[in-house]
Amino acid sequence: MKTTIKILMVLALAIVGYGANAQVDKTTAQSGSGNEVLKGSTYKYKANTADVNIKFEWIVKTASDGVVPAGDVVVVGGDTGTASITWKKEGSYKVILREYREYTPLTCDNVGENNFRVDVKVPNLSITNTNPNIVCASDVSTITFDIKPSGGVEQYTFDWEITDDASTKYSGSATTEGTGVDAKYTFDFNTTDATLKDFKVNRGSTVATYTLSITNVKDKYGVSLPNHSIDVVINRNPITSTITHD
Amino acid sequence: MISKISLMLLMMTMSFGVMAQSYNTDAQTGVLKGSTYKYRVPLTSGNTYTWTITEGVTNVTSDNAIVSVAVTNGASYSTIEIKWLKAGTYKVNLEEATSHDCKKTQNAFDVIVIEPTAVNFNVTVPAAACANVMNSFVVKVKLEGVTYPYTIEWEMEDDNSDKHVGTLSIDNANETDLAITGFDVSEGSGEVVKQFVITKLIDNHGFEPNVTKSYDVTIYQNPANITIQHN
Numbered sequence: 001m002k003t004t005i006k007i008l009m010v011l012a013l014a015i016v017g018y019g020a021n022a023q024v025d026k027t028t029a030q031s032g033s034g035n036e037v038l039k040g041s042t043y044k045y046k047a048n049t050a051d052v053n054i055k056f057e058w059i060v061k062t063a064s065d066g067v068v069p070a071g072d073v074v075v076v077g078g079d080t081g082t083a084s085i086t087w088k089k090e091g092s093y094k095v096i097l098r099e100y101r102e103y104t105p106l107t108c109d110n111v112g113e114n115n116f117r118v119d120v121k122v123p124n125l126s127i128t129n130t131n132p133n134i135v136c137a138s139d140v141s142t143i144t145f146d147i148k149p150s151g152g153v154e155q156y157t158f159d160w161e162i163t164d165d166a167s168t169k170y171s172g173s174a175t176t177e178g179t180g181v182d183a184k185y186t187f188d189f190n191t192t193d194a195t196l197k198d199f200k201v202n203r204g205s206t207v208a209t210y211t212l213s214i215t216n217v218k219d220k221y222g223v224s225l226p227n228h229s230i231d232v233v234i235n236r237n238p239i240t241s242t243i244t245h246d
Numbered sequence: 247m248i249s250k251i252s253l254m255l256l257m258m259t260m261s262f263g264v265m266a267q268s269y270n271t272d273a274q275t276g277v278l279k280g281s282t283y284k285y286r287v288p289l290t291s292g293n294t295y296t297w298t299i300t301e302g303v304t305n306v307t308s309d310n311a312i313v314s315v316a317v318t319n320g321a322s323y324s325t326i327e328i329k330w331l332k333a334g335t336y337k338v339n340l341e342e343a344t345s346h347d348c349k350k351t352q353n354a355f356d357v358i359v360i361e362p363t364a365v366n367f368n369v370t371v372p373a374a375a376c377a378n379v380m381n382s383f384v385v386k387v388k389l390e391g392v393t394y395p396y397t398i399e400w401e402m403e404d405d406n407s408d409k410h411v412g413t414l415s416i417d418n419a420n421e422t423d424l425a426i427t428g429f430d431v432s433e434g435s436g437e438v439v440k441q442f443v444i445t446k447l448i449d450n451h452g453f454e455p456n457v458t459k460s461y462d463v464t465i466y467q468n469p470a471n472i473t474i475q476h477n
Contacts, residue, residue, distance in 0.1 A: 134346070136347070138348065138349075205292060205293055207346065235344065238342040238343070238344055238350035239350070241287035241288055242287070243271075243285050243287055243352060243354075244287070245283050245355070246269050246284045
């Protein structure tokens with residue numbers, strides 16, 4: 001009679017995920033529920049255990065335990081402690097990690113299991129000018145934009161371009177200063193080394209609206225996000241007038 | 247009674263006053279104390295205009311009797327009218343703000359106000375002549391030591407107690423003719439002396455030297471009508 005060694009599985013085994021391009025510890029973000037990733041991104045996950053005698057099986061189901069259509073999610077890995085999962089379609093999923101002793105059939109009832117939920121979002125950004133007020137041209141110092149992604153938790157890189165009233169184009173590459181929904185970027189108009197320090201706003205009595213183009217937006221996992229454009233609105237200062245007398 | 251000629255002269259003077267409202271950027275280094283000038287900039291609808299006057303770093307206002315000001319914002323211009331009451335060196339300053347309260351301090355305009363110098367009159371009245379000749383005559387007026395144009399107000403009363411009054415605009419340093427017509431002198435065998443009086447002198451900017459000048463005009467009376475009798 002084959003001896004079945006019942007093993008008390010560590011059901012609370014944590015799962016650590018990290019990005020494909022950077023060895024970022026995803027323990028916190030990916031070990032609970034409600035995690036968001038962007039469609040098209042690839043994450044690596046690993047079982048947080050030092051036990052070498054455990055084999056693993058990585059399974060992805062829909063959040064409601066349904067079958068995931070072929071091609072929607074690609075899981076590379078298997079019986080090792082790590083898996084690479086590429087999220088190819090938006091939706092809510094459940095990542096299941098089954099673990100068993102090497103000499104225990106998968107069918108044994110002492111298979112341990114842990115799972116967590118992943119929400120796959122269509123890549124998108126919401127960019128908002130967070131200036132409290134539209135300032136006068138003479139007072140423009142910095143303009144900050146909140147960059148709120150639809151998913152993901154990392155920083156974003158992007159290229160930007162804006163043209164002033166002298167038809168001079170200013171451009172640059174930037175990285176958000178925060179992560180996830182806290183991501184933001186501040187454009188500096190008035191320090192001596194600022195790219196935008198010479199930004200020209202003609203005088204007048206109306207507001208000036210400039211289009212800030214944001215392109216080539218990518219997260220740390222190489223997921224491209226849509227291009228954006230947002231209005232930068234600056235109040236003009238009055239034109240120069242000459243006092244005359246009769 | 248004001249003669250027709252005098253009225254005509256008055257109307258011409260009024261017309262001249264309107265035409266004189268041209269504006270320029272010339273520096274003002276010799277504004278006569280007591281003069282009134284207007285300063286203006288093109289107005290942008292919706293903007294606000296704050297005019298101030300400074301002497302050095304001190305704000306000058308009507309309250310300290312150095313200037314008297316009135317600001318008007320018309321359809322096309324924001325204008326400040328300043329009567330300079332004290333000699334000094336001033337700046338007319340303007341801050342313009344948009345409806346969004348974006349501001350621009352316009353370049354100040356420098357004004358130097360000086361004490362007025364004496365005005366020299368050179369008035370030539372016609373030589374004495376008979377009344378029938380002097381019914382219409384010309385007075386020649388010349389002003390020296392002033393900045394033109396000037397307007398004088400004058401009066402002269404004839405023997406019918408008709409007070410001829412009028413204004414005369416003097417635009418340059420040349421003699422300017424003032425024609426007086428319908429001047430009645432009673433008949434007799436002697437001569438009468440009438441006064442041509444300049445009652446007021448005022449320049450185009452309201453500078454008004456306090457002068458009254460009187461010039462005698464001698465007119466010989468014509469004989470009275472007599473009736474020819476026959477035997």
